[in-house]
Amino acid sequence: MSIQTVAVVGSGFMGSGIAQVCAQSGFPVCLVDIDEQRLAHAQKSIRWSVEKLVSKGVVADAVDEVLGRVSTARHLEAAAEADLAIEAVYEQIALKQEVFAQLHHLCKAEAILASNTSTIPIAKLAQATKRPDRVIGMHFFGPVPLMRLLEITPNPRTDEAVTQSIVDFAYAVGKNPILVRQDIPGFLMNRIFGAMACEAIRLVERGAGSIEEIDQGMCDGFNMRVGPLCIADLAGLDISLNAFNVMHGLDPEYLPKAPALLERLVREGHLGAKSGQGFYIWDENGKRRGPAF
């Protein structure tokens, strides 16, 4: 099935970025959020980002042409006509299942329902619908307009033609897709990153290495552009903690429990770049200023 129109549910950091790359690639996209302020903020940030990309020559279309492809709505009914609906609401299983149940009732029978979840097996979301064969994981990486990777996870019942449509769509929106061949919590990338970040945090916790030196070591030794503790700060320590908790909860024997230091930082309100402090101190312009401890 060829995908012509897209709906994105949830207009936060990820949803707004997903809507932007769809619009930049010529797809009309409806961005749906229950929160009007989040929608207004998403429209502003999409404009800001598209203007930048157009001025650098990365996006060929005029700014207004791209923005003209993005409509917004506060009700899921607006997703009814989409060929592809991509869910990007908070990382909570019950909330996502509720959205999938509604999308199943509202969207046309042939529409593909996708989730941008970072940790939840797709089968758990597919079971909220009566079309598991048309449900699939599309895990974008943030900031979506800049990051090339898209992890695609079919659930065991996903139709092969649906997976192929999503692979084709990934290329059409300028992403490099990788296929996750087992529908496991955290897929491929977050399991690998989670193991690395967990160990980095535990090493800081026991005093075996400093924040800056561990991050610097990962950059110099493994060619990473930014170290794992900095990435955790940028993603948000509350988001990282939630990811650890969801993954550990779903696969406790294999995936590590969240480190106590991460739990303490979140409890104390140190959420990383967005709160001004996490493993590092961050200024109001989002610039990193030295380690926090």
Ligand SMILES: NC(=O)c1ccc[n+]([C@@H]2O[C@H](COP(=O)([O-])OP(=O)(O)OC[C@H]3O[C@@H](n4cnc5c(N)ncnc54)[C@H](O)[C@@H]3O)[C@@H](O)[C@H]2O)c1
């Ligand atoms: N932040 C990241 O770096 C990142 C990376 C990859 C994947 N993800 C995943 O993407 C998803 C979204 O993350 P985010 O960082 O964009 O979150 P966010 O908090 O920035 O945005 C979530 C949005 O969902 C909206 N929402 C909540 N309930 C809704 C409903 N019933 N209907 C419509 N909208 C609703 C909220 O109003 C909010 O605007 C999560 O599943 C997360 O795990 C996040």
